Amino acid sequence: MMRFASTRVVVVGGGGGIGSRIAERFIDEGARAIVLDLPRGDSSRESDAETEPARRILHCDLVDVASVEAAFAAARAELGGIDVLVNSAGILARGSLLDLTPERWDLVMDVNARGTLFAMQHAARAMIEQGTGGTIVNIASMAAKAGGADEGAYAASKAAVVGLTRAAALEWGEHQIRVNSLLPGYVLTDMGKDTRTDEDVATWSKKSPLGRLGTPDDVAGFALFLASTDGEYLTGQSFNVTGGMIMH
């Protein structure tokens, strides 16, 4: 199926994990997609383009608002507009609330919450000027609802993403911009891999009635559904993608 022929897609955080799969699947279905992400090691935009010709990667650091503005301006110019934005960039900083420092709190909130806000703002401005509506999908987390021991800043930042999603849906609905969040449970990506043990994976898997963790495709499939015409009447919602780990 080519549901997204001629659709212009920006995936923030599409250089890794879930966002990478989302970008790939949009391209597979005909979209033109640009990824905004931190540079990978020594890789430049050109070398990324060589290895992944269909997926342009532009440098963007969500902590730096000027970098976000420049990256969106470049993406918009290259694509000729923006129809779909996916915010998948995020960081997880583990540590108890008692040990949480102002610096760690600021970093997690800047990337996960403030970064999502300004990415949405740039995309929405483009969509409003185009006058053709659009779709924004924010990747939040189950932690927005369930919290998370030793993940206080992360959980708060993801709850902020859910709140921003609702506010944006209310403010931009008149422009036919739909804004929704996905709340994944556990997905095996680079996120958290340094502290994740085989025992953790076994324990977390049992939390799902389906007995397994999520995959990037589980999240990507839902993101594409939301951006498609089948999702046309959905906005302001936060959908669990947890294999039933939470049901509220």
Ligand SMILES: NC(=O)c1ccc[n+]([C@@H]2O[C@H](COP(=O)([O-])OP(=O)(O)OC[C@H]3O[C@@H](n4cnc5c(N)ncnc54)[C@H](O)[C@@H]3O)[C@@H](O)[C@H]2O)c1
């Ligand atoms: N993996 C999970 O279990 C899980 C669960 C729930 C929610 N999520 C959320 O899904 C999203 C994707 O996570 P993932 O599992 O693919 O993780 P990941 O670490 O594989 O990918 C995250 C991406 O965000 C980018 N990024 C980080 N800081 C950035 C910054 N300052 N500026 C620009 N880009 C930045 C990284 O470079 C990376 O490409 C995140 O928002 C995460 O919080 C993940």
